[in-house]
Amino acid sequence: MILFTLLALFFAAIVLRRRARVPLALAGVTLFWLLAAGWLSEPLLAWAQWGMQSVAPPTYATRTVIVMLGGGTEYDDSHKLVPRHDAMVRIATSADIYSACKRTGARCDVVVSGGNPQHHATSEADNYLPYLLQRQVPRSDIVLENRSRTTYENARNVAALLQGERYDSLILVTSAYQMPRALLDFHRFGLTPHPVISNTRQVRVGVLPRYDNLVDADTALHELIGIAQFHVYRLLGWF
Incomplete structure (x- = not known):
């Protein structure tokens, strides 16, 4: 959903900024290729999952x-x-x-x-x-x-x-x-x-675009934006 919104914004910018259509189109294609090929998706997902790989096993009580x-x-x-x-x-x-x-x-x-x-x-x-x-x-x-x-x-x-x-x-x-x-x-x-x-996700980095990489990027962005939103709301006293 986040990536779809980003794509819609690129399309709107291309329509409204006629003189900048070519560089905007190139920027959009490059960005989505980097995400789909994994070069941007991998660090985004790693950031979202940071610190979660070395969690200690649980302990049980009464x-x-x-x-x-x-x-x-x-x-x-x-x-x-x-x-x-x-x-x-x-x-x-x-x-x-x-x-x-x-x-x-x-x-x-x-x-x-x-x-x-x-x-x-x-x-x-x-x-x-x-x-x-x-x-x-x-x-x-x-x-x-x-x-x-x-x-x-x-x-x-x-x-x-x-x-x-x-x-x-x-x-x-x-x-x-x-x-x-x-x-x-x-x-x-x-x-x-x-x-x-329960599980971690892995991005496959390469040359060819992969749909799964876009899904992982969208998931990572959703979580990272949610964390940022949480802290902003806390500062505003809404949480």
Whole structure:
């Protein structure tokens, strides 16, 4: 979405600035080639995921709460609504952590936080539930938070769920690119979860443009702008 907006701005500038059409067009083509070929996407993604590669493994206590953030849904070739790739990895990671937690004898709960920002048939949390059940996480230990549309709302709504609840260890599961912003938002609501990275993204740098590199660049820009927005809002007293 961010890259689409940038492309639209380039197009508008080319239309309005007739004398500068050629240099603007060349600048636009060069910029999008650098992004699609990975030369700009790689540092952007590395910046968004900075510091997330060496996170320590979680520790479990008497009562452990595992919070998994939604990662979107999509329709497959048979028009079935399924978790997107990053969400599937988050589900697998959360289930593995739950299993490890239970082996310690602790009480373990999984909070799945994800609403329906894409306006699909069901919310992310409800869509992910069967996949957690398939991975041997019992329904009685799963809490669905299916109203959040943003990372900020994830943190706010999870904080409301946990208010007044006693827990000894709080674990947050999401992808590396989302974790820095998620931690800021959770800290904003007085929660200090231990981060667990479900997956990191990698850019393939080369000569030929790749669509995946544009997706990674857009994702990185979304997270970096979100972090900047958080700090601006804090300075303004809005958060």
